[in-house]
Amino acid sequence: MGGLTTTWLINAGRVALINAVLNTLQNYWAQMVPLVAWDKDTLPKKEGGLGIKKADVWNVATVGKLVNWIYCKAGRLWIKRINDVYIKNQEWHNYSPPTDSTWVWKNICKVKDKLKNGYTDSIWTLSPKGYSIKGGYDWLSPAHVNLDWTVIVWNNWNIPKHSMTTWLRMHEGMNVKSKLVRFGCCADDLCVLCQLQPETVEHLFTTCVYTGRTHLEV
Structure with a gap:
């Protein structure tokens, strides 16, 4: 018997699959980058984020594929049904x-109303290849400035762990003691390595005598 696919599952089984897999993935990433x-986190990497997709925007872009099929009058039975029952002789672009x-x-x-400005005469004008889910997502997501330091963080020569650590450092997201002491998580803010100065991000990476000595030894 071949591998299990969603076509073998009843609706209850599909719901169980969503809860077991998709929700788990979402929870994992939500806990990894708090x-x-x-x-x-949801910005593209070149804009300083992790490239994680926004689920709500991605959902709109995905439904946009259905919207595009109606624009193109794709040869699908359900589209013919929609035109006969709902749209009839109306113009889809301005239909309510x-x-x-x-x-x-x-x-x-x-969703059609959110995407309508990307269409001219029923044609998705933002790409010569027509509408795509990725293209719709990018269009719905506001653009930000590309950051120079992202090229150094995300490249083929870096170890992923080092890239993630550097990314957290650039966003001041590391749980150093100077931050934790404000939340009552530790009694003092002295560096755990040198015990000489407050443990800040700048201290750990630039002025700590312990990390500086370790770097020279390596």
Whole structure:
């Protein structure tokens, strides 16, 4: 018997799969990067983030694929049904759903309204290849300034652990004692390595005599 696929699962099984896998992945990343604001975590790496997708925006971009099929009048039975029952002779670009429409249809129309400025004459004008989920996501996400230091942090020569540590350092996200003492997590803020100065990010990376000596020995 071949490998298990979602086509073999009943709806209850699919719900269990979502709870067991997708929610677990979301919880994992949410716990891995609590030291830096989530708005920064979800930025592209070149803009100082970790490149984690925003689930709500990605969901809109995914539904945008359905919106695009309606724009293109794709040869699918459900699109023909929608045109016959809902849209009829109206223009899809400016269409508004009736108040008694289903929840699903109303939300598809809401996504259409969010994406409509990207269309001209039923054509997605932001890419010569037409609409894509990634393209829709990028368009819905506001652009920020590219940061020079990201090239040093994220490259093929760095060890991932070192890249993550440097990224946290750039965002002042490291749990040094000078930060922890303010939350009552430790009694003093002295550096655990040299016991001479307060433990700050700048101290650990630049002025600590212990880390400086260790670096020279290596």
